Amino acid sequence: DHIANQIAAGEVIQRPASAVKELLENSVDAGATEIRLIVADAGKSLIQVADNGKGMSETDARLCFERHATSKISQIDDLFHIQTMGFRGEALASVAAVAQVDLKTRRAADEAGTHIEIENSMVVLQEPCAMAQGTSIAMKNLFFNIPARRNFLKSNAAEMRHIIDEFIRVAMAFPQLFFSLSHNGQNVFHLDKGSLKQRIVQVLGNQYNAKLVPVQEQTDYLNIQGFIGKPEAAKKTRGDQFFFVNNRFIRSAYLHHAVMQAFQDLIPADAFPTYVLFIDLQPDQIDVNVHPTKQEIKFEDEKIVYAFVQAAVKHALAQFSI
Ligand code: ADP
Ligand code: MG
Numbered sequence: 314d315h316i317a318n319q320i321a322a323g324e325v326i327q328r329p330a331s332a333v334k335e336l337l338e339n340s341v342d343a344g345a346t347e348i349r350l351i352v353a354d355a356g357k358s359l360i361q362v363a364d365n366g367k368g369m370s371e372t373d374a375r376l377c378f379e380r381h382a383t384s385k386i387s388q389i390d391d392l393f394h395i396q397t398m399g400f401r402g403e404a405l406a407s408v409a410a411v412a413q414v415d416l417k418t419r420r421a422a423d424e425a426g427t428h429i430e431i432e433n434s435m436v437v438l439q440e441p442c443a444m445a446q447g448t449s450i451a452m453k454n455l456f457f458n459i460p461a462r463r464n465f466l467k468s469n470a471a472e473m474r475h476i477i478d479e480f481i482r483v484a485m486a487f488p489q490l491f492f493s494l495s496h497n498g499q500n501v502f503h504l505d506k507g508s509l510k511q512r513i514v515q516v517l518g519n520q521y522n523a524k525l526v527p528v529q530e531q532t533d534y535l536n537i538q539g540f541i542g543k544p545e546a547a548k549k550t551r552g553d554q555f556f557f558v559n560n561r562f563i564r565s566a567y568l569h570h571a572v573m574q575a576f577q578d579l580i581p582a583d584a585f586p587t588y589v590l591f592i593d594l595q596p597d598q599i600d601v602n603v604h605p606t607k608q609e610i611k612f613e614d615e616k617i618v619y620a621f622v623q624a625a626v627k628h629a630l631a632q633f634s635i
Contacts, residue, residue, distance in 0.1 A: 329356025330475035335404035488512035542587030
């Protein structure tokens with residue numbers, strides 16, 4: 314029912330940045346090569362993602378806002394074989410429960426696109442529309458129907474910081490795609506497609522141009538690749554540390570420690586090395602379903618991953634200092 318729906322929605326969409334993450338990931342899943350994020354008032358009044366992905370049929374455009382209607386999980390075993398970013402089929406249903414939604418979508422083969430407006434999880438308008446292939450989803454007035462949650466949101470500066478963090482994580486994982494972000498009509502990021510190294514410099518800043526060392530190592534069990542900052546680029550503040558497992562951003566104090574150990578004695582004790590590391594392993598070696606926002610995962614054998622990360626970073630550091 315309606316209340317249960319709103320409570321469930323609050324689990325998935327906790328703040329504007331949660332919606333940003335879900336919308337960006339859907340565009341990636343749809344095979345888009347250009348993804349534009351537009352926000353106003355730090356997402357409190359508008360979050361819009363427009364892409365050139367495969368689009369949706371008229372039926373799917375209606376169905377995508379129904380909880381689990383599109384879930385890719387048909388049996389529990391599927392949880393361990395997830396190839397796309399999304400898999401719970403509840404992000405858009407959650408968005409529709411807590412914001413006014415304006416969807417426009419068109420597949421390449423369709424003559425016209427579909428325009429749908431949703432309020433309180435109900436379709437209030439549906440009409441054909443003219444548009445290029447792709448999808449645009451705008452969510453307006455987040456939590457307009459749940460004042461308690463709306464009042465709980467932080468300042469625009471704080472909420473914008475969260476949005477930028479989520480945007481950067483997705484943009485970092487897909488350097489082969491174009492991304493842009495604008496806030497209140499001002500351009501914040503304009504990221505042309507390129508190599509991972511170029512994307513890191515675009516996002517973290519030009520100071521990394523000559524200060525990145527490649528990491529690349531492989532076993533039968535797992536693969537690691539990415540870049541670490543040279544020790545001289547280490548900072549006293551955190552923020553430039555990224556782990557991705559099978560292309561999903563994750564937080565891991567445990568793996569962070571592995572990198573810190575590799576940098577030991579090369580940087581001051583109170584400094585943090587920069588790293589952007591992608592770990593890939595068989596999907597059945599991880600469980601991504603332990604946290605609703607999917608930022609935490611469990612490894613089947615975390616000690617192996619720890620040792621591997623530490624060794625790969627050490628090798629990269631040794632090569633660069635020869
Ligand atoms: P999930 O991503 O877990 O499947 P969502 O609620 O995020 O669930 O999305 C529901 C469905 O709507 C997706 O599975 C997809 O079929 C469709 N969809 C959502 N966003 C897009 C998009 N940008 N382009 C094409 N299809 C989309
Ligand atoms: Mg999704």
